[in-house]
Amino acid sequence: MGNDVRVERREDGVYLVAEPNASLSVPSVVFLLKTENIPDYDGDAVASFVNGHGAKSVKVAERAEGQETDKAAEIDVQIGTDKLTADIWIEPPFGNAPWPTEEDVVRKLQEKGVIHGLLQDAIRDLLKKRDSRQWIRIAQGTPAVDGVDSEVEYKIAFGSSKPKEVEDGQNVDFRDTSSVTSILKNQLLATRTPATEGREGMNVLGAPIRAKNGRERTIPSGSGVRISETGNELYADIDGHLVLKNGKLNVLPIFQVDEDLDFSVGNIEFVGAVLVRGSVREGFSIVSSGDVEVNGVVEGAKIQSGGNILIHGGIRGMSKAHISAEGDVSAGFIDQANVRAKKNLNVKNAVLHSDVGAHGSVIVVGGSKAQIAGGKVQAGSEVICLNLGSEMGTRTEVTVGVLPEYVERRKELLAALDADEVNHKKIETNIQYLKKLEATGQLDETKRGILISLMKANFQLQSKLKTEQSEFQELEDIIEKSKTQGAVRVKGICYPGVTLSIRGLTYIVREEQKFCAFVYDGGEIKVKPYDY
Secondary structure, three states, X not given: OOOOEEEEEEOOEEEXXXXXXXXXXXXXXXXXXXXXXXXXXXXXXXXXXXHOOOOOOEEEEOOOOOOOOOEOOEEEEEEOOOOOEEEEEEEOOEOOOOOOOHHHHHHHHHHOOOOOOEOHHHHHHHHHHOOOOOOEEEEEOEOOEOOOOOEEEEOOOOOOOOOEEOOOOOOEEHHHOOOOOEEOOOOEEEEEEOOOOOEOEXXXXXXXXXOOOOOOOOOOEOOOEEEOOOOOXXXXXXXXXXXXXXXXXXXXXXXXXXXXXOOOOOOEEEOOEEEEOOOEOOOOEEEEOOOEEEOOEEEOOEEEEOOOEEEOOEXXXXXXXXXXXXXXXXXXXXXXXXXEEOOOEEEOOOEEEEEEEEOOEEEEOOOOOOEEEEEEEEEOOXXXXXXXXXXXXXXEEEEEOOOHHHHHHHHHHHHHHHHHHHHHXXXXXXXXXXXXXXXXXOOOHHHHHHHHHHHHHHHHHHHHHHHHHHHHHHHHHHHHHHOOOOEXXXXXXXXXXXEEEEOOEEEEOOOOEEEEEEEEEOOEEEEEEOOO
């Protein structure tokens, strides 16, 4: 029966007490009573206790003081299945037998093999309060602590934009949904938290409990990136487009669209070169700090490049296309588009009804349909083409030499310089006045604050003037240089209806000219041979 049933001697008599779900029988309970030296028990009470399955304690005899003998306390130890805990049960002493001491409890624990994690305060408290007949936690092992796995945290979000809401507030423009993730050199891409080692534990029997070390993850390094000296940070090594491939981060210098640039890709804004193997559809845009190459046609789209633009198929502008480059622009043809190149514009076939310009040369040769007809053409140095104008007398304007945008910018700079010079003199006058007051001790705190603000504004204005003067001088040099150059060369036919402006002079072509060059000579525009 073990500890399932016990005898308790209380002031009013002897009771039988059972643990929940105890296995009871009359013979076993009678055996227990005789063992406890209680011969005069009430048989009916014993039967009632057994039939009630020990649900309640039952008085089975009166206390017979003369028959009772001293009985030492009993200590039982229960070890948890995981061996991380140990509890004790004290059956209190009877008669004059003493309560166990702290040493008795520790000795009993040691007999059961419990040597680690003893809760000394719990033992002392138990003996002080004389808690009995309940399980008390008396030892607690040290559980093992597994290490933490290494973690990689991405510091960037893939895809750089979301659909743009249009003015009606009900629709969105999915052209603004970009699949490009632009990355700058030295940008932090990912960090890694190193794995930690596990800490070994020990059970109450003194046996070690092994711990697992955390798993180490490698930082996802691909091409175009670099790992820090600590091995825990990943940086971009170049400007480019971020790609996650085979679980590794790569920064690629070229963003490539394998088919057409349409809703499946969205608008592109990128810090490197862009290659579109198909066409760029109407309404979409590309903004790139590097070169842009399009194998197909650009349809009513916008392309802005910090380098060169090469469009193999050509530009079908539909009066919507705007193409600009800091370098050269090259195209198969241009139709109804606005095109600007900071260097040269090269077109293989026709330039029709467009507004095009280049700070260098505009060259339209190489194809059987190489022709400029309709619209405006501006060039800083010269225009070279196969045919200029058309048999129908289409109005075509060609300007060579000083570009109108330079003249306009020069005018803006002159106005800004004049205004800033006036403000600068006013500020200088006020500063000198306040400094005289300061020298004579007449400058209060309010005026001192004004003086500090004026000095700060004066410094900023001086910096602005210096920048404006530098840009003005650059423009002056460009304009002066352009006065010594400028020609329009037509290898085939120049048709009537073409208006030419060279170095500020205008010339209207009234008769068909062949293999000719229009040049500035002696204060007027003259027609010379093509190779003049």
